[in-house]
Amino acid sequence: MYVNKKKISVTLGMIKVKIIVWGILGSIFLLSLMGSLLDKNIDKYGAGFRISVIVLAAICALFIVLNVLKRIKIMSAYRISNAFENDSDGIMKISEIANSVHMPVPKLEKYLLWLLNNNYLINCRFDERNQSNIILTDVNSAQTNQFVVMECVSCGARIQARPGQGVKCPSCGTFIAPK
Numbered sequence: 001m002y003v004n005k006k007k008i009s010v011t012l013g014m015i016k017v018k019i020i021v022w023g024i025l026g027s028i029f030l031l032s033l034m035g036s037l038l039d040k041n042i043d044k045y046g047a048g049f050r051i052s053v054i055v056l057a058a059i060c061a062l063f064i065v066l067n068v069l070k071r072i073k074i075m076s077a078y079r080i081s082n083a084f085e086n087d088s089d090g091i092m093k094i095s096e097i098a099n100s101v102h103m104p105v106p107k108l109e110k111y112l113l114w115l116l117n118n119n120y121l122i123n124c125r126f127d128e129r130n131q132s133n134i135i136l137t138d139v140n141s142a143q144t145n146q147f148v149v150m151e152c153v154s155c156g157a158r159i160q161a162r163p164g165q166g167v168k169c170p171s172c173g174t175f176i177a178p179k
């Protein structure tokens with residue numbers, strides 16, 4: 001499991017509350033704008049009043065949009081995690097992930113950085129030696145030893161694989177039989 005389900009559900013709950021609060025506030029501003037336009041005594045409200053409520057309603061709308069965008073970003077952790085689950089050797093190229101989640105690489109890189117820094121994605125990290133790779137670690141997972149380390153029979157490279165699954169050596173391309 002590569003998503004931090006607990007943290008994600010807490011954050012999504014908070015986002016929901018924020019969207020409701022900003023929605024109620026924005027509606028109040030819009031209603032008072034309508035009220036001022038429908039009032040028989042229309043001159044009672046100056047242009048300043050209307051501009052202020054429009055600005056305030058726009059600010060509320062902006063906060064709603066920002067929260068919706070944050071929600072989309074967080075939900076992408078599930079799609080990324082699914083791509084990780086299907087991986088056999090514990091190393092994923094970012095371009096590979098981008099393909100499977102249908103996201104352009106620069107956007108995915110930004111999302112990955114944010115999701116990892118904020119702990120929405122767990123048990124994986126950027127490869128220190130090659131920033132275009134993500135290493136799946138599972139160190140905090142209850143399911144320990146999710147990967148076995150093997151040595152390539154032809155070039156001797158150290159490779160990771162899921163138990164019982166064969167894998168192609170990333171260095172020389174030789175197929176290594178499952179352990």
Ligand SMILES: [Zn+2]
Binds near residue numbers: 153156170171172174
């Ligand atoms: Zn090899």
